[in-house]
Amino acid sequence: MVDDEKRNDILKRLSDGVVYYDEEKVIVASNEAVEDGLDPFDAIMNGLAAGMEIVGQLYEKQEYFVPEILMCADALYGGLNILRPHLKAKEMKEAVKGQVVIGVVQGDVHDIGKNLVKMMFDVAGFTVHDLGADVPLEKFAEEQVRTDSNIIALSAMMTTTMMGMKKVIHMIKERNPDVAIMVGGAPLTKEVADIFGADGYAENAGNAVQEAIKMISRLREMHAKQQLGATP
Amino acid sequence: MGGNGLNSREKVLKLLNHEEVDFIPCFSGMGNIVMDGLKKYGLQFNEVHQDARKMALAAKATPELFGYDCAIVPFDFNVCAEALGSKVQYYKTEDILYPSIPEKIIKSFEDIKLPSDPENAGRFPVVMEAIRILKKETGNDVAVGSWVLGPFTLAGQVTDLTKLLKDTFKKPNEVIQFLTPLRDLLIAEAKLYQKAGADFITVREMGTPVDLLSPRVWKSMIQPFMIKMREEIGSPVVLHICGKTNEIIHFMHECGYDAVSVEHQNDVAMSRQKIGPPPKNLLLGNLNTYKVMVEGTAENVANEVRAAIDGGVDAIWPGCDIWPGTPAENMKAMVETTREYGSKKKKGG
Known part of the structure; x- marks a missing residue:
């Protein structure tokens, strides 16, 4: 000891x-x-x-x-x-017993922010399903269903590709409104994330790290509450 | 209204030529296609990147429909990377998906192979032909522009950006060695577009804002490349960087470009102070191309235009490529507010 x-x-x-x-x-x-x-x-x-x-x-x-x-x-x-x-x-x-699907949206091959967020999930003991970069939009929804993950993290580095996020969020929320969705990347702002209907937002690599930590602790609280609720 | 008797092209060129003007033009050096323009010519978004005729039509529809002061080609970031041998993925879907490069083929300096005949490499000839068509069909009335990336941004398209960024710290000399041939190809690209008739060139070193690199690294590593490009390309030439740029705007300005261009994260009033007054020092910017232009109302757009003019910009210039889904009424609001408010402001109103 x-x-x-x-x-x-x-x-x-x-x-x-x-x-x-x-x-x-x-x-x-x-x-x-x-x-x-x-x-x-x-x-x-x-x-x-x-x-x-x-x-x-x-x-x-x-x-x-x-x-x-x-x-x-x-x-x-x-x-x-x-x-x-x-x-x-x-x-x-x-x-935290959690699973996350992470990837960079279609048309975008910039994966630095994604890799940093992935690292924080690794650290927190999550099972990370990394789809890589330039991921077709449907793939996020499919992978969420396949793995029953509770977080989806989407990244886009260019204004010209971030529009895909809105579609993915819509697709996933339609099927499963409880999934927490985190978006990040240089062209995004808090307002845009809200317009897209995302639950979490990270403006850049540095606060992606902080946002991931925050999101994990939120989930931990949710998890703890569920456990309490389950206790007879 | 200011600019009496002048057409769009004359206004843009007078401004970039540092003449005293009584108007504020509305244009940019970056992609300007919108869905309404594609519709006008019966085009799909995915077919305008490889066909010179379609590329030109898509570009000129915007000034035709909205009185925008320029037409710009190309639209995607991969033209030079393709000339370096990267395979570009063109999407076939009906969604607005810009072409991309799925695989980074260049692992080290030794892998860089410059094309022996740039004039016929990749899509350079397609862009050149599009410029020629634009010059012929609309070039008397509107400014025809084109753009090239900066070498650091191009490097991010063709090689592992993570390694490149770490090497700015660990092996700066290797980064400089790597970027040098890329810079030379980009200069050649810009010259080809000038030869085809482009009225002005924008250098987009998008991958180097303060979000990514420190001002110190920008000054020591990026600035020498920007200066060389400015000298080689010649006037009129604009330097654009998106993201946060207030901390490097004076370094950008030092490079000697005819104008510096910034996006919405730049506080233009602060930049104005740092770079000095027009017409010698030109500041272009800084409309938010998504939150305001796509999601905002026409009134939001008008407010943002007025705020940018009050902040001291010399042209209303969307801070990035116009998103093709931008509503027509917002395009109109941008151009009309610029004309009215810009002239009023120039008269000291």
Whole structure:
């Protein structure tokens, strides 16, 4: 077991390693977490994800830009690949049991924002069905039905392609109004997301990360409520 | 009304030639096709990208229907990428789907193969022919424009953008090496369009706003490419970047283009202050092509036009390609409000 001091030390190094895109530091701290028996879920959420949250804030403040975020993401995956295999069944249960279908809409091949959001879902323990880029609109609805996913995340990087989103949202909501839909990409604004009928919105790579975290915690609350409701 | 006796083409060219003017034109250097225009000539959206005649008709319908001051070709972002060997996917559906490039074929600098005969490479000849048709059929009345991407944006079309972005940090010299031949092909492309008769060229380095790259990287890495393109292409030439640009507008302006163009996320009053007054320094912008132009009412459009003019733009210029589904009444509101309010404003009203 690890004492508080050791735990805090490892978490800080994980977080710092992500923030300062120091993949080596993250790898060393992750291996140490495993060896010392630190709860891997704790290490992921309060180390790696906490670091990524800071990265999102630095982006908002225009201290970081997209190249920096991409390097931070590499560092984060360096740790995630080590820690995730050690998650036990019990911890997996504590993680949100969720599935997400994610992809870039037809006509658009820009997948950076999509990959960053995917990363946050990976971190949170979601099962991610990544459809890639240039995805035909019907495919999102089909994949949602096939997998019974509770979130659909759509991305478009160009004004000329974001119109596809409106159609997808309509298609999915018609069949299953409870699915949470998140949209993101450079041409989108909050108002456009509302017009499209989306539940969540991320304007850019940095706040896609934050929005994903928010959306996950909303789902976690919903999940908790459902569990309470199910208790006799 | 201002611009007495001048037609659309004369107004645009006087403005870009830095003359004192008593009007504000309504035009842009980016795609301007609308469904009403396609309907006028019995065209489908998916057939106007590879056929010069259809491309020209789609472009000229907008000034014909709405009094817009220009006609612009082409419409999709893949023309130069195609000349570099990328395979372009053309959609056959009735939806408005722009062509795209599903596979990034260029993995490294060594993979870049410039066409030996640019004049006959990919769709360059199609765009050139469309320009010639436009010049012949409408070129006395409206400005005929064309555009090329910037090298960074083109790189994002042909290679892995994630790697490219990380390399701006890790291996800046390799990024510069990679972008150099792309820049040279883009300059050649612009010259072909000028040769075909384009009245003005817009360079769209869309992939480099502050949302993506830091102002520092823009200055050190992108600006030298923009300056070289400006020098080689010659006047009249406009530099456009979408997204957030207030933090780099002065760097854009330093490149010496005849005008800088921005979209709705740019605070034009702030940009005006940074770049200095017209007619030497021209600022074009910044209508929101979706929220206002497509989803808004004619009154919303008129308000946005007035706000942009009050903010100090020298032309009302949609901040991106006009979305083909833009309602006719909004197109009319854009052009008419620009004429009336622009002239009033120029008279000090």
